Amino acid sequence: MKICDVCGAVLDKDETCIFNVPKENAPSIADYSAMARGEMSHAEHQVLVGRWGLHNTEALGQKAIQKMREFADSAWGKKVTVFKI
Numbered sequence: 001m002k003i004c005d006v007c008g009a010v011l012d013k014d015e016t017c018i019f020n021v022p023k024e025n026a027p028s029i030a031d032y033s034a035m036a037r038g039e040m041s042h043a044e045h046q047v048l049v050g051r052w053g054l055h056n057t058e059a060l061g062q063k064a065i066q067k068m069r070e071f072a073d074s075a076w077g078k079k080v081t082v083f084k085i
């Protein structure tokens, strides 16, 4: 099992990180409906946002990047559920 060295996500078989995508494909897009259904906690959502954010830092300030780092570090190397729209 390989871990993304940018965000700490478990990598796919082809060793690509699903969080290394543009905003319109961010894996956290489906979280809001999953949270509304009670299938995802806010903390789990923050991990997905943090992982994506660390791959997309160009629009973020230093404080935001620090937050993304904290969210991602809270689940470094752990598998998290990613919901599909």
Ligand SMILES: [Zn+2]
Pocket (backbone or CB within 6 Å): 004, 005, 006, 007, 008, 009, 017, 018, 019, 020, 051, 055
């Ligand atoms: Zn990654």
